[in-house]
Amino acid sequence: MSLPARTILSIVIRMLNSCVDLDSLTSSLLYAYIRSTTPTPNAFTPLYIPITNIPAADVDIRPEFLKVLSHANLESHHLITLDDLPDLSSIESQLPPHNTKWILVDHNALQGTLGSIYSERVQGVIDHHEDEGKVPTDTGDEPRIITKAGSCTSLVTEYCSSAWDGLSSSAQSSGAAHGQDDASGVVDDSAVSALWDAQIAKLALASILVDTANLQSKEKVTDHDVYAAKYLEAKLTAAPQVSKDFDRAKFYKEINAAKKDIGSLPLRDILRKDYKQWMEGKRNLGVSSVVKPIEFLQEKAKEELQDKSKQEAFLAAVEHFAQERNLQIYGIMTTSTSANGDFQRELLVWSFTPEATQAAKKFSQIAAQELGLEDWQGSGGSLDDVEGEKQWRKVWRQREVQHSRKRVAPLLRQAMS
Ligand SMILES: [Mn+2]
Incomplete structure (x- = not known):
């Protein structure tokens, strides 16, 4: 046109x-x-x-x-x-x-x-x-x-x-x-x-x-x-x-x-397929919603970066995605159905600067109860990096599954403001 x-x-x-x-x-x-x-x-x-x-x-x-x-x-x-x-x-x-x-x-x-x-x-x-x-x-x-x-x-x-x-x-x-x-x-x-x-x-x-x-x-x-x-x-x-x-x-x-x-899509496309970004103060927040669990994303990453373990490959891909968009905080929300048919959610939050890390930790406190956040462990182990000063990363099972990005993003923004 x-x-x-x-x-x-x-x-x-x-x-x-x-x-x-x-x-x-x-x-x-x-x-x-x-x-x-x-x-x-x-x-x-x-x-x-x-x-x-x-x-x-x-x-x-x-x-x-x-x-x-x-x-x-x-x-x-x-x-x-x-x-x-x-x-x-x-x-x-x-x-x-x-x-x-x-x-x-x-x-x-x-x-x-x-x-x-x-x-x-x-x-x-x-x-x-x-x-x-x-x-x-x-x-x-x-x-x-x-x-x-x-x-x-x-x-x-x-x-x-x-x-x-x-x-x-x-x-x-x-x-x-x-x-x-x-x-x-x-x-x-x-x-x-x-x-x-x-x-x-x-x-x-x-x-x-x-x-x-x-x-x-x-x-x-x-x-x-x-x-x-x-x-x-x-x-x-x-x-x-x-x-x-x-x-x-x-x-x-x-x-x-x-x-x-979405199995045939590269991981980067999976992450950007249903992606939203906000500016809070001068800091960028991005959140991807994905219709497959983190295990699936790890396997996908491993296919694409074969010389790394699946955790390393996944984290490298996620970090790269966040860097491309100059994000201070990046979140991934997954949805999936368990073997016995229950709808389930996972949430990953990763902060990339000391300031954003403060906000991310604050989020984990203010949102833990409402979202029903529980520690996550995959078959390849944990993805948490909670000790980092500059960066901070945490993966949870989100038990209160009624809360979509429509609720999670405002909570993240609140912690950043
Ligand atoms: Mn709509």
Whole structure:
């Protein structure tokens, strides 16, 4: 996509420094699809552009994206990614802020280089993270919705539902009006529209199911998710091609399996696949979420650095990852299922400067009880290095498994502030 100089854009985006997951992808696609088809009377521009906030090459390290897109007859090269924006060094002149309006989904603060240029132009948000107070209270015709939900896509579905219903019923009546076209071989508008609706509904449903463990996770499911899933399934039913062999539990399993299918990725990609970074004071904190246990990561590291033991190889790779990003504290959170089916978490925290070490030790005190932190031992022994003055490292089992990065990162930031 090349942008003419006077392009006016409404950009729906899941922004920098943070990981783009399935929820981010489907939130922006759904919002842009519905709003571009039903712009408000005073819309800044009728075209809403969903930007997937990663380089195009990074789509391929997310097997679940490819799987979900295939259900909507989409391929990775159809997505608009960071590669389609002008180069950051000249973006301000090529895409002047006053010609843009930004709507954030699945996060609520525009950061990084784009944030420094465009944050004044953020005029709408739908999100389920803690409100950072960066989006203005009055967002005019665009929403300002920040509330708890298992999936941000549920909130987008809910917000768009009445516009979407209006869209579907007008397609139906125009389909009826053009009914005579069927005989002449012209495809029925309403059937096409029902198919597109069902496909985008299936995309959205994938995120909601993944984020709420097929609506079974008591900690995560909210009324928004239940409502949205039901609403989207009704859209599926309207298109027999999509609904005929649809089974919710099977669909959830398929997407979830794709998400965990990271065995073929190099360790570095596994660590950056679901990675978030914050600046706290002048110090950088990064946290990777990984869907495999630390033992798996150690084996992976050993495959890549065969002359080292698996602990050494793993630690070297992790340290390198942190150095590349100039992190003072780096955390890795893993999730996995035990042999008898229990959901489990591990947490690694590594600090790289004396100051950060103080913060990391403080974290281990303030968070120990809430997170249920217990000493960890792998088959290759401990990975702790608690004596170090400059560096400090600790690995735990996190027994309070309901706490995801949404809770752990704020605790780390609190200890650093
Ligand atoms: Mn989300």
